[in-house]
Amino acid sequence: MNEPRTVPAEKETPPGDMLTVEGLSVHYGGVRAVRSIDFTVAPGQAVGIIGANGAGKTSTLKALMGLVPRSGRIRFGDTDMTAVRARDVVRHGIGYVPEGRHVFPGLTVERNLLLGAYTRPWRSGRTRRALGEAYELFPVLGEMRGRLAGALSGGQQQMLAVGRALMAEPRLLLLDEPSMGLSPKLVEDILAVLRRLREEGLSLLLVEQNAKLTFEATSDCLVMENGEVVMTGTSAELRDDVRVRRIYLGL
Template identity: 45%
Template sequence: MLQIKNLNVSYGSIHAVRNLSLEVQEGEAVALIGANGAGKTTTVNAISGTIPSKGSIIYQGKELNGLAAHKVVKEGIVMVPEGRRIFPKLSVVNNLIMGAYARKTSKKELQQEIEKIFVLFPRLAERRSQMAGTLSGGEQQMLAVGRAMMAKPKLLILDEPSMGLAPIVVKSIFSTINRIKQEGLTILLIEQNATMALSVADRGYVLENGEIRFHDTAKNLREQDVVKKAYLG
């Protein structure tokens, strides 16, 4: 579904991503893990078209590099950004509606899709009329994922979904990610929490200083001593 070949991103004299290549097959969950500053978010920003890059980003046979970010969304790639970036002064429901802005859908269909999100995240149903800015960090992350799901993505990119959340909330978020995966949605998961990321992923890439150091099945990565020592505690 997604093939990245020799991706390079620079910020002035800083070469943030170097000759990165990875692929995501339809229906699988792939984790891109690494320490803070390794280049993970830069990589997904390049995929989503929000920063310029060199190299090839092929999605379903189409070259995306150079495509505007809103057109990348229309191709079916939707990202839940680091830091969530919900609309704090809009209600939970209106945030979800904003997720479907690029699609043509009837009011009835829209309502049905919102109810599906509430099934996925019952806590959001309880707070449907609440201003998003008053939600807890975990609830805001649920809302960010729900809003992305409203866009009917073919490829869902999750950028650091565990950031700043309590361990019990992280466990809940990843349980939901696993449910979404089981429904067949293709996922690219960007995470500093390697243990949780590899628990739901089929395959993983380890990024260090902008370069892929390791690539294997999630199971094999969890068992590699060098990965365990550096990322799994």
């Protein structure tokens, strides 16, 4: 394995729970999509969220990023994130890979990556180092740095979305359905990247329909149903739980 990515001193992981969520709820008009959930993600921990479509998984991630109406309390390290505006969340060390990738198709691969470093000057040494690390993690992006993002395959766009989020040097990375629409080979490639990021100490919060990927990429999982967390446990425990296999995995 190549040398791990460096973490600047000002980005060192603080002690205690990195992310603490208390009573988080999400409302869309009169619809309550997430119902007063609690969970934590400790420094270096990888947590998965599984559940059927409409369970509230994506809404949970969007709430953490300040993208939807929410209530409850969110703490990240020593910072109360509850009132932090969406555009400022990344500055506090939280990265986000949205469902559907949402790359900028009319911009080059490299320009897409540089947009992920919008919190600091593009020509800074840190930005150039982060760019090199993204190309080292995803060599195909380095080969296609001058190509328009819209010309990439679905798998390459997913790599670009992950690389763009990493450009901000987050301490916690939120990922929403990173395997969606990918071939089994590309799913394995994404799993390898998540394992590497986890080994390097990056905290992960992963929403996935691919249960196999979730259980292999994370240490602990939450099971959501109708906007509520109905089960928690280690990934190994939930993978082998009869109820989870029958109700949520269809096995």
